[in-house]
Amino acid sequence: MKAILLLASTLVLTSTAFATDHGPVFGYATPVNSQGEISCDTGIFGRNGTGGTQLSTGTGCGYGVTPHFTVSAFLPATFGSGSLPESRIMPGSEWSAGASWRFLHSVTSVGKRIESTASLGVVLPGPQQDSGVLGRLHREPGVAGSIATGYASRSQYLWVGGGYTSFVPGPNDRRPDTISWSGVYGYRPAKLRRAYDQWDYRGFAELTGEHAGNVRSLGAVLPDSSTTSIWLGPSVLAIFKNVAIEGGLQAPVYRDASESLYGRERFRFALNISYLRFSGHSNSH
Secondary structure (H helix, E strand, O other): OHHHHHHHOOOOOOOOOOOOOOOOOOOOOOOOOOOOOEEEEEEEEEEEOOOOOEEEEEEEEEEHHHHEEEEEEEEEEEEEOOOOOOOOOOOOEEEEEEEEEEEEEEEEEOEEEEEEEEEEEEEOOOOOOOHHHHHOOOOOOEEEEEEEEEEEOOOOOEEEEEEEEEEEOOOOOOOEEEEEEEEEEEOOOOOHHOOOOOOOOEEEEEEEEEOOOOOEOOEOOOOOOOOOEEEEEEEEEEEEEEEEEEEEEHHHEEEOHHHHHHHEEEEEEEEEEEEEEEOOOOOOO
16 A cells, blocks of 8 residues: 555645645645646745644645646645644645646636646655654655636636545554645736736635544544634735745634644744746646
């Protein structure tokens, strides 16, 4: 099983927090690279709570193999010692590599389209250990999948999506299976809609949620280690030629997590910079 997971890790990317093309910074979205295009993202992402603060940074790169199929890789680094619940929305210390397939691309009228994109993958333990409750566990690879569908026009965007991650059981430990979901609305104001050689802006309202199962440590399930949370907040995307800068902030609207194990998570933030090297194939956006 481990050998299969390691082989599959060359085909998938599961982190949602690194924006792809013109997508949100927290939620699931449908954009992929055009054929022959290379994109790279780097940024810093944070989670703050009464148990401390965790910061993540790293670089993710993708290559458009076909107009609707992109392979990617992500290498992270973490700082801080926050005792926080499992999250697949926010990047942690796991390495990943991957592929996304946009299996539906329907142009309904000029400048308007409906799309659906699926990803399937593996996350691998990185060299850095997690902190808090998760830092006590022996880490194993995990399988992850996600799907997103949405509508995009020159002025408005709407995406909904969900994902599932399951980790291989260790000798005595197991990280919790996680279900995640998101809904994103985006608006591109006419006054801020600019040409390629000027800054162009989009704003998003991003709703995300996660449910993580119980943690198993030293052969036993930790009581009250299951968590559920829902987050809401704005983000802004600015694009100039082939460079995009995006930032966002989220606050909890619902939390069900043991404060004795994880503390009380107060807010999440992200700042991401993307670079896209265009090719002669640009028919996928």
